[in-house]
Amino acid sequence: MKRRAFIHIASAAGLSSVAFHFAGCSKNEKDSGNKEPESSQVSEMTIADMQKKMQDGALTSRSLTQHYLQQIEKYDRNGPKLNSVIELNPDALSIADAMDKERKSGKTRGALHGIPVLIKDNINTADKMQTTAGSLALEGNIAATDAFVVKQLRKAGAVILGKTNLSEWANFRSTRSSSGWSSRGGQTHNPYVLDRSPCGSSSGSGVAVAANLCAVAVGTETNGSIACPASMNGVVGIKPTVGLVSRSGIIPISKTQDTAGPMARTVADAAVLLGAMAGFDEQDAVENSYREKVPDYTAFLLPKGLNGKRIGVEKGFLKQHEGIDSLLKKALDQMKSQGATIVEVEFMKTGDVDGAESAVLQYEFKDGVNKYLSASNAKIKSLEELIAFNKANEEKVMPDFKQELFEVSQSRGNLESKEYKDALARIINVRDLLNKELEASKLDALCGPATGASWCIDPVNGDFWTGYGSYGPAALSGFPSITVPMGSIDELPVGISFLGKAYSEPSLISMAYAYEQVSKNRRAPRFIKTVQ
Numbered sequence: 001m002k003r004r005a006f007i008h009i010a011s012a013a014g015l016s017s018v019a020f021h022f023a024g025c026s027k028n029e030k031d032s033g034n035k036e037p038e039s040s041q042v043s044e045m046t047i048a049d050m051q052k053k054m055q056d057g058a059l060t061s062r063s064l065t066q067h068y069l070q071q072i073e074k075y076d077r078n079g080p081k082l083n084s085v086i087e088l089n090p091d092a093l094s095i096a097d098a099m100d101k102e103r104k105s106g107k108t109r110g111a112l113h114g115i116p117v118l119i120k121d122n123i124n125t126a127d128k129m130q131t132t133a134g135s136l137a138l139e140g141n142i143a144a145t146d147a148f149v150v151k152q153l154r155k156a157g158a159v160i161l162g163k164t165n166l167s168e169w170a171n172f173r174s175t176r177s178s179s180g181w182s183s184r185g186g187q188t189h190n191p192y193v194l195d196r197s198p199c200g201s202s203s204g205s206g207v208a209v210a211a212n213l214c215a216v217a218v219g220t221e222t223n224g225s226i227a228c229p230a231s232m233n234g235v236v237g238i239k240p241t242v243g244l245v246s247r248s249g250i251i252p253i254s255k256t257q258d259t260a261g262p263m264a265r266t267v268a269d270a271a272v273l274l275g276a277m278a279g280f281d282e283q284d285a286v287e288n289s290y291r292e293k294v295p296d297y298t299a300f301l302l303p304k305g306l307n308g309k310r311i312g313v314e315k316g317f318l319k320q321h322e323g324i325d326s327l328l329k330k331a332l333d334q335m336k337s338q339g340a341t342i343v344e345v346e347f348m349k350t351g352d353v354d355g356a357e358s359a360v361l362q363y364e365f366k367d368g369v370n371k372y373l374s375a376s377n378a379k380i381k382s383l384e385e386l387i388a389f390n391k392a393n394e395e396k397v398m399p400d401f402k403q404e405l406f407e408v409s410q411s412r413g414n415l416e417s418k419e420y421k422d423a424l425a426r427i428i429n430v431r432d433l434l435n436k437e438l439e440a441s442k443l444d445a446l447c448g449p450a451t452g453a454s455w456c457i458d459p460v461n462g463d464f465w466t467g468y469g470s471y472g473p474a475a476l477s478g479f480p481s482i483t484v485p486m487g488s489i490d491e492l493p494v495g496i497s498f499l500g501k502a503y504s505e506p507s508l509i510s511m512a513y514a515y516e517q518v519s520k521n522r523r524a525p526r527f528i529k530t531v532q
Helices: 012-017 047-056 060-076 091-102 148-157 201-208 227-232 267-277 322-337 355-373 385-392 404-411 418-440 472-477 505-519
Strands: 085-088 116-120 159-164 216-221 237-241 259-264 310-314 342-345 444-451 481-489 494-500
Touching: 012 047, 012 159, 012 237, 047 267, 047 494, 060 085, 060 091, 060 116, 060 159, 085 201, 091 159, 091 237, 116 148, 116 201, 148 159, 148 216, 148 267, 159 355, 201 216, 201 227, 201 259, 216 227, 227 237, 227 481, 227 494, 237 267, 237 505, 259 267, 267 481, 267 505, 310 322, 322 342, 322 444, 322 481, 322 505, 355 385, 355 418, 385 404, 418 472, 481 505, 494 505
Parallel strands: 116 159, 116 216, 310 342, 310 444
Antiparallel strands: 085 159, 216 259, 237 259, 237 481, 444 494, 481 494
């Protein structure tokens, strides 16, 4: 989840007073003039292109994996030092070799066969890599079993390349955190402007995809943790309906809002990854789990996917900042040119649920993380022990911000508490109201700026939120959203998010793909040091 993820659905009124900071973070520093990455046959290549080249014998999974390992060494460990990858899989090349051998024998498992994928470091992998949520407290935690989504990826033939850095504990330790920082992994940097935030909590996944350090990556979201880093790093992110993708084996925050989702450079690649990740898991059967056969989401990559669609845009996101306004107007005009009808709506007046969301997440975090830790191979076995570890290792673990969210969560009762049940009822009411509003207005989707432009990294004061955040309703409701590049301001990418009703991923993919094809806003980063 992002640092101030308790975004209430009625926050639009306060947006007009937010100042956007586009000045350089380092006053006397000029553009470093770093050149774009050296061109290669792989950079910006889609999964479909990779598969064709492997099928034609022009590329192998081993050479593709080796390429990404070299890119990580060149741009993540050295050069701009993006710091997006927290750990590499020592078995990556041997997995790639196995996939090449299968292909040579005439067997391919599907669109992800032999494709290198990075996994966020709060997702269990039963291999030689740790699962730590970026925390030194969990150092040495080797999972006994793969998370369900990792099993799905292995079954699909993916090469697990490594783990990505994240905002420690998925940004649920402190309200003053710096997105993309963890005590184990350090600070991840935005690849477009290096002194800017990558947002979070799926910081490393977004950065690695943007910088061509992998084909695709897996992120997780409670409230904005896929959408925000997708927006600020110029990539595509899908936050699925809660219930489409299993959370088993993922370090939890909230059983009500958590989900894993794909991050990619194109909607097509995100659709491929989503199809591999999705599936019913008896160990994580939420109330409305998707129990049908998972469709081939690439079948919904329709160039005319916007034609005849009715899309709402929240009035609260209009006329707030001239740069964002200009990008949004252009996006809406492009949608209209493709046959969409745009309708202004005021859904953000549904109600203030800040306090309710905070309570639900704190109760559920305490319950979920205690269960995870007690069953894990970590030395720390409870939230109480985690808090004590951080206090005992404050210099390393809490040099700039503390753990007040841990502490307030520890003070909460169990899930039978009336306070918890009342708060959860308010969240469910928001979901029901949003669903009714979408139906009453006959909307296929809502859209709006996913975020503002990125802020300067500030480990002392934490993140500076720029007011926008159209992903909040999707998080609270459990509904799906897709974030796609909308353009940029002073080299800083900004995304647009599409939200739909539960399990409307096929329709959202069609609309997002059609918008992507007409707008063509994706561009590779240049690793600029700062902007003035």
